[in-house]
Amino acid sequence: MHMADALLAPAVAATMYVASGTAAGISIAKLKKDENTQKLPTMAVTAALVFAGQMINYTIPGTGSSGHMCGGMLLSALLGPYAGFLSMIVILAIQCLFFADGGLMALGANVWNMAFYGCFVGYFLIWRTIIRSGWFRNMETKAAIRLKIIIASIAGCIITLQLGAFSVVLETSLSGITELPFGSFVALMQPIHLAIGLVEGLITSAVLVFVFESRPELLQEVNSTEKGIANRQSLKTTVIILAAVAVVVGGGLSLLASSNPDGLEWALFGNAEEGYAENMGLDEEDFGVKSSAADTAAMVQEKTSFLPDYAFPGSESAAGTTVSGIVGGALVAGAAALICFIGGFFRKKKRPGTV
Amino acid sequence: MDKIDRAALELREMDELAAMKSPVHFMHPITKLIITISYILTVVSYGKYDLSGLLIMALYPLFLFSLSGISMGICFRKMRVVLPLVCAVGLFNPFFDRTPLFSFGGIVISGGVVSMITLMLKGVLCLQASFLLAATTSMDSLCAALRRLHVPMLMVTLLLLTYRYVSVMVQEVSIMTTAYKLRAPGQRGIHISAWGSFLGQLLLRSMDRAEELYASMQLRGFDGSFRYAEGKKAGFPDYLWAVLLPIVFLLLRKYNLAELTGRLLMSAGS
Amino acid sequence: MICFEHVSFSYTEGHPVLKDLNFAIRDGESVGLIGANGSGKSTLLRVLLGLLPHRGSVRVDELEVEKENLREVRRRLGLVLQNSDSQMFMPTVAEDMMFGLLNYGMSREEAEERTDEVLKKLGLTELKRRHNHRISGGEKRMAAIATILAMDPDTMLMDEPTSALDPYNRRVVINSIKSLSNTKLIASHDLDMILDTCSRVILLGGGRIAADGPASEILQNRTLLESNRLELPLRYQR
Numbered sequence: 001m002h003m004a005d006a007l008l009a010p011a012v013a014a015t016m017y018v019a020s021g022t023a024a025g026i027s028i029a030k031l032k033k034d035e036n037t038q039k040l041p042t043m044a045v046t047a048a049l050v051f052a053g054q055m056i057n058y059t060i061p062g063t064g065s066s067g068h069m070c071g072g073m074l075l076s077a078l079l080g081p082y083a084g085f086l087s088m089i090v091i092l093a094i095q096c097l098f099f100a101d102g103g104l105m106a107l108g109a110n111v112w113n114m115a116f117y118g119c120f121v122g123y124f125l126i127w128r129t130i131i132r133s134g135w136f137r138n139m140e141t142k143a144a145i146r147l148k149i150i151i152a153s154i155a156g157c158i159i160t161l162q163l164g165a166f167s168v169v170l171e172t173s174l175s176g177i178t179e180l181p182f183g184s185f186v187a188l189m190q191p192i193h194l195a196i197g198l199v200e201g202l203i204t205s206a207v208l209v210f211v212f213e214s215r216p217e218l219l220q221e222v223n224s225t226e227k228g229i230a231n232r233q234s235l236k237t238t239v240i241i242l243a244a245v246a247v248v249v250g251g252g253l254s255l256l257a258s259s260n261p262d263g264l265e266w267a268l269f270g271n272a273e274e275g276y277a278e279n280m281g282l283d284e285e286d287f288g289v290k291s292s293a294a295d296t297a298a299m300v301q302e303k304t305s306f307l308p309d310y311a312f313p314g315s316e317s318a319a320g321t322t323v324s325g326i327v328g329g330a331l332v333a334g335a336a337a338l339i340c341f342i343g344g345f346f347r348k349k350k351r352p353g354t355v
Numbered sequence: 356m357d358k359i360d361r362a363a364l365e366l367r368e369m370d371e372l373a374a375m376k377s378p379v380h381f382m383h384p385i386t387k388l389i390i391t392i393s394y395i396l397t398v399v400s401y402g403k404y405d406l407s408g409l410l411i412m413a414l415y416p417l418f419l420f421s422l423s424g425i426s427m428g429i430c431f432r433k434m435r436v437v438l439p440l441v442c443a444v445g446l447f448n449p450f451f452d453r454t455p456l457f458s459f460g461g462i463v464i465s466g467g468v469v470s471m472i473t474l475m476l477k478g479v480l481c482l483q484a485s486f487l488l489a490a491t492t493s494m495d496s497l498c499a500a501l502r503r504l505h506v507p508m509l510m511v512t513l514l515l516l517t518y519r520y521v522s523v524m525v526q527e528v529s530i531m532t533t534a535y536k537l538r539a540p541g542q543r544g545i546h547i548s549a550w551g552s553f554l555g556q557l558l559l560r561s562m563d564r565a566e567e568l569y570a571s572m573q574l575r576g577f578d579g580s581f582r583y584a585e586g587k588k589a590g591f592p593d594y595l596w597a598v599l600l601p602i603v604f605l606l607l608r609k610y611n612l613a614e615l616t617g618r619l620l621m622s623a624g625s
Numbered sequence: 626m627i628c629f630e631h632v633s634f635s636y637t638e639g640h641p642v643l644k645d646l647n648f649a650i651r652d653g654e655s656v657g658l659i660g661a662n663g664s665g666k667s668t669l670l671r672v673l674l675g676l677l678p679h680r681g682s683v684r685v686d687e688l689e690v691e692k693e694n695l696r697e698v699r700r701r702l703g704l705v706l707q708n709s710d711s712q713m714f715m716p717t718v719a720e721d722m723m724f725g726l727l728n729y730g731m732s733r734e735e736a737e738e739r740t741d742e743v744l745k746k747l748g749l750t751e752l753k754r755r756h757n758h759r760i761s762g763g764e765k766r767m768a769a770i771a772t773i774l775a776m777d778p779d780t781m782l783m784d785e786p787t788s789a790l791d792p793y794n795r796r797v798v799i800n801s802i803k804s805l806s807n808t809k810l811i812a813s814h815d816l817d818m819i820l821d822t823c824s825r826v827i828l829l830g831g832g833r834i835a836a837d838g839p840a841s842e843i844l845q846n847r848t849l850l851e852s853n854r855l856e857l858p859l860r861y862q863r
Contacts, residue, residue, distance in 0.1 A: 004441045005481035006474055010396050028507050037579040038569045040509070041714070044516030045524075045565040046558075051517070052524035053554045055359045056532065057544030066544035069554065078558075086510065090517045097489040097497075098369045099362070100433035104485045105395045176403070177474060178444045179451035179467060203550055210555030218562060335414060370759060493756075495716040516714055522758040523710050567711040570676050574699050575725030575776065582727035 001164055001193075002095070003110055005103030009175035016171065017108030023116055024089060027082035039083055047087035050075055051094065058203050067199035070157045072118015073127070074204050077153075078211070080220050081123035088115030113167045117160040123220075126156040131221040145222060149208050154201030161197035165189045359529045365433070366522050372425055372490040379423035379491045383593035384500035391488045393601035395481045397608050403470040404456060408611040409477065412604075416483035423491050430486045434479065441478035445471040494518045496587070512581045527557060626652055627673065627780065627810070632681035634672050642668045644832040645681070650810060652779070657819035657840060658812040660829035661854035666812035667707075669829070670782050673810075674704060685780075700729060703778030707785040709765040713757040718749075718768045721757060722775040729776070743775045747801055763794030770801060780808040787815045816858040820844050828853060 005013070031039060050071045057066035071091060076084030089111050095101035102110045130152040136144035169185045172178055178185065208219065216222050373380070379387075394415055401409045420427050452467035492500075498515045502508070531553065535545065545553050627650040635641040642665050650656050658666050671677045673685075675695045683690040685698045706712040715721040719740050726736040744750045752760065752768055760768065766786065773781065786802065787795045795818070802809065802822045813819055819826060819840060826843045828836040830853040836843050843849065847857050856862070 002440070004438070004478050005395050005399055005485075006441050006478035007444060008399065010399055013399075024510070025507075028509050031509065035579070037577065038566075040512060041516065041569040041572060042562070042565040044513055045520050045561050045568065047513070047517045048520035048524040049554075049558060049561045051521050052359065052362075052528040053557070055362055055525075056528060056554060057358065058550055059542060059544035059546055061547050086513060087517070089510070090514050093514060094518060094521060096485065099365060100430070100482050100486055103395065103481050104391065104488070105399065105481065172444060178447060179470070180444070180447040181451070206547075206551035207554045207558065208551075210551030211558060214555070214559055215562070218559075367759075370756060493716070495720065498716075515716065519714055519716060519758060564708070564711055567706060567708065568714055570671070570674075571704075571706055571712045572714065572724075573676070574674060574702075574704055575772075576696065576699065576728030577724075578728065582724070 001110075001114060001161075001168060002092075002102035003106045003113070003168060003171065005105040007172050007175065007177050008106050008109060009177070010105070012171050012175045013105045013108060015108075016112050020089070020108045020111040020116065023085060023120070024111075027085045030082040031086070039079075043079055043083050043087045044090075046075065046078055047091050050087070051091045058199075060199055067196070067203055069203040069207060070118065070153075070161070070197075070200040072115055072160060073122045073153055073156045073201075074207060076119040076123040077127055077208055077220055078218060081119045084123070085115050085119040088119060109167075109171050113164040113171075117163040117167075118156075121163060122156040122160045126159060127152045128221050130155070145216075146209055146212065149212055149219075149222075150205040153205035153208055154198065157201030157204055158194065158197035161193045161200065162190060165193040357529070357532055359525060359532055363522070363525045363529055366525065368429065369490060370493075372429070373493040375424060375491075377423040377491070379419055379487070382491075382596065383587065383589040384492050384496045385503060386589065386593040386597040387488050387492060388500060388504075389597045390600045391484050393604055394484045397604040398477055398480050398484075400608065401473065401477065403473055404466060405611075406469050406473045406476070407614050408608070409473055409480075411607055411611075411613050412480055413476070415604075416480060416487060419487045419491075420483075423487065425487070425490050427483075429490075430483055433486060434482050438475075438478055438482070442475055445474040445478075448474070508581060515581075524557075524561070531557060626650070626684075626686050627808075628682075628684040629673075630682040630684075632672065632679050632683055634668060634677060634679045642832050643672065643679070646834060648827060648834060648837055650780075650808065652808050653806075654825060655809040655823040656811070657823035657826040658810060658829065659814060659816060659819060659826055659855065660835075661814070664829040664853070665832045666829055667784055670704060670784055670810070670812055673782070674699060674702060700776070701779045702782055703773035703776050703780070704782040705769050705773050705784065705786055707788060709762075709769040710757075712769045712772065713765065716756055717753075718744075718755055718757060718760070718771070719753045721768070722772050725772070725776045739775055739777075743771050747771050747774070763790055763797065766790060766794065766798060767801065770798070774805070778807065780810060781805060783809070783811045783813075785813050785815070786811065787813065787818045814855060816844055816850075816855065817860060820858050820860070828855075 008016075053074075054068050054071055056068070058068065060067050072084065072088055075087050078084070079087060092102065092107060092110050092115060096104060096107055096110070130148050131145070133148070135151075136147050139147070166186065166189070169182070169189050173182050173185060180188075211218055212222060394412075398409065398412050401412075420430075448471040449465060449467035452465065452470060454466040455463045456466045456469050457464055489497075494515065498511050501511045501514070535549070535553070536542070539546065629646045629648050632643060632646040633641055634643040646669070658669065660666050668677065672679045673683055673690065675690045675692075675698060679690075685701055688694040688698050688701075690698055713721045715724055719737075722740045722743065723733075723736040726739060727733070731739070740753070741750070744753055747767060747770070749764075749767055749771055752764060752771075755764075757765070757768070770783075770786070781802075783802070787798055790798060795815075799818055799821050802811070809823070811819065811823060823840050826836070826838065826840045827834060828843060828849070835853055836846075836849055844858050845861055850857060
């Protein structure tokens with residue numbers, strides 16, 4: 001579910017950075033208040049473990065395929081939502097830098113889609129609610145907790161993955177990247193992630209149940225009967241945090257969709273992309289295309305977007321653009337060859353004996 | 356080869372790349388960060404049909420690959436993970452956007468095709484830029500740079516420590532996977548009977564390791580705040596590049612150089 | 626000077642790991658702490674450093690090992706962990722060595738100087754800028770020792786310093802230990818190494834001190850060693 005830079009418009013990427021950054025800032029403040037210096041090494045080692053653990057293939061019985069575990073749920077169940085969230089950020093950053101999973105600019109969106117839902121929604125709304133609930137009261141305590149862990153993991157993985165997948169669709173569509181209609185995109189993404197979520201949930205629950213059987217004190221919320229009162233207060237904080245973040249995201253995204261798209265999309269150049277208008281369901285002729293059509297892209301767009309039918313424009317200027325574009329392309333290729341030569345020359349000259 | 360072993364190899368490879376010596380490696384990490392981000396922003400800001408304008412941006416990674424002496428093949432190998440999603444999204448464009456854009460040798464090229472190729476090219480270029488940053492900068496100098504940029508201490512320290520233990524954990528998982536496979540020939544992954552215990556065992560051991568690590572930090576006077584090795588000082592060329600290259604990107608974005616030159620040549624010819 | 630008086634410790638009530646230990650280590654002594662797996666060697670080191678609570682009195686010089694003295698106690702003692710990966714958490718060897726020095730208020734220049742000095746002394750200068758996850762097991766162990774040595778502790782505590790090393794690296798480690806003038810307390814069941822490096826041996830068995838005396842005597846006492854699940858050092862076997 002890692003998004004690449006190319007799938008995001010800068011404005012959307014920036015919004016997601018702000019949203020994820022806000023959540024991270026709150027988490028850091030929360031952890032600092034704890035003043036538990038031991039948390040840091042535990043977070044680092046657990047994050048490293050989850051990073052490696054996500055590469056383990058688990059055979060899905062009855063099929064030839066394999067699944068993986070869900071990092072966000074596992075981390076927040078072990079470390080709590082705040083530490084879990086920060087650990088997830090670090091995992092995603094390392095994946096982005098060293099394994100080219102997702103891009104530098106898309107990191108904010110990836111953190112949101114994979115870490116925020118998994119850690120905050122997954123923890124506060126699902127894990128904590130279910131573990132604290134009075135379900136299976138008639139059963140033996142241990143068996144009841146085991147069942148609750150399984151249900152919470154599966155529900156958590158499915159729901160957080162659905163939210164994540166939906167966000168991917170939303171972010172890509174808002175960025176005007178794909179021509180795929182919003183509805184079809186959703187219909188394509190959600191069912192796939194339902195299946196993935198179920199498998200991830202099962203694997204995650206297996207790991208968590210194992211931890212519960214061997215060292216239950218490692219799991220958040222489990223064995224904390226008296227903590228219930230103390231945590232009441234943090235429920236309020238949670239709601240406030242969730243609300244604040246929702247405002248940031250909602251505000252950012254609705255700004256994008258507002259009636260003045262020119263100011264919001266890559267304002268620097270003022271080229272209107274019709275994708276925005278289409279996806280927002282706004283009327284193309286009201287704005288956008290008429291705005292500064294300075295560069296060729298906009299010119300081409302203008303020519304094409306006003307064509308009512310699918311007839312080829314046939315204008316010479318369009319053909320002319322093509323030919324000059326090809327000539328220019330050849331020049332670029334020539335320059336590339338030259339650059340490769342010069343670069344190698346510099347390198348050899350400056351640092352002999354390296355590489 | 357297993358995914359986990361490949362990851363171990365890739366980590367190793369990135370370390371080796373970052374340890375190389377070239378003008379790019381010697382550049383200040385903050386400078387590289389600024390240039391990379393401005394490059395990515397510029398690339399993604401291109402219009403979806405603006406293929407000819409985007410082409411010129413391909414020169415930057417080419418130049419850097421060449422200057423740093425890093426092989427482009429490594430980068431393409433890494434892209435197999437994330438590029439499929441970009442391609443999948445792009446592949447739908449030709450079906451939904453059939454607006455003809457221009458004809459080339461009698462074949463009508465639709466807007467969807469152009470936007471698909473543009474999207475894929477954007478994906479490749481952005482990944483190359485990120486890869487080049489990571490491949491020419493060691494994690495510790497990157498962390499020092501992040502501290503300079505006032506990224507919270509907790510975050511940077513967490514990144515540093517996690518990175519240190521990623522290779523340890525990857526190695527442990529790799530050993531366990533091998534041990535498992537040797538006793539379970541023909542299985543493609545971990546059987547359901549071991550779903551919990553396989554990672555669970557390692558997790559419990561890791562908790563002990565975390566305790567040991569914490570003890571080791573405490574014994575050397577750790578009081579909750581990290582004292583960092585100072586990153587290297589930025590010199591004049593570092594400042595120059597940090598300002599110059601983003602401006603160049605902006606200019607290239609504003610004026611389609613390929614097309615301008617092409618048009619100039621054509622008009623001179625006619 | 627390290628002094629244990631009636632020291633006991635238990636993880637869970639009723640199952641003591643250390644039972645009423647009494648001994649003292651004078652400055653400059655090299656003491657081997659031997660015993661089978663689970664005899665309490667590592668626990669003893671942890672109690673001494675204040676990482677685990679204890680009953681009785683543990684003193685380092687004039688300082689009682691308790692919360693308010695921990696910082697000073699830990700400055701005087703240096704523990705080399707058995708697992709170097711847990712010990713070396715910074716990216717490079719040099720940064721790991723400087724970590725402790727900076728925490729104790731040394732300036733960066735001084736710390737760097739001190740680092741160079743120690744690396745040179747141990748013949749590890751080329752390791753300085755290397756990454757901790759990219760050096761071999763033997764190099765890692767030596768680097769871990771360097772990390773502690775850089776802090777210039779009065780007493781070096783070592784937990785299995787020669788475990789999982791090849792014969793060559795084991796010899797390198799033994800020689801470096803021998804060359805140190807600090808007080809030493811070395812927990813191990815590599816009895817040959819203990820014989821090489823220590824003049825006195827404390828034998829732990831079931832959480833108690835089973836024997837305390839000159840290394841040459843205890844390590845030749847086959848019955849004593851075997852009753853504590855140990856064997857004679859190789860060189861005394863025939």
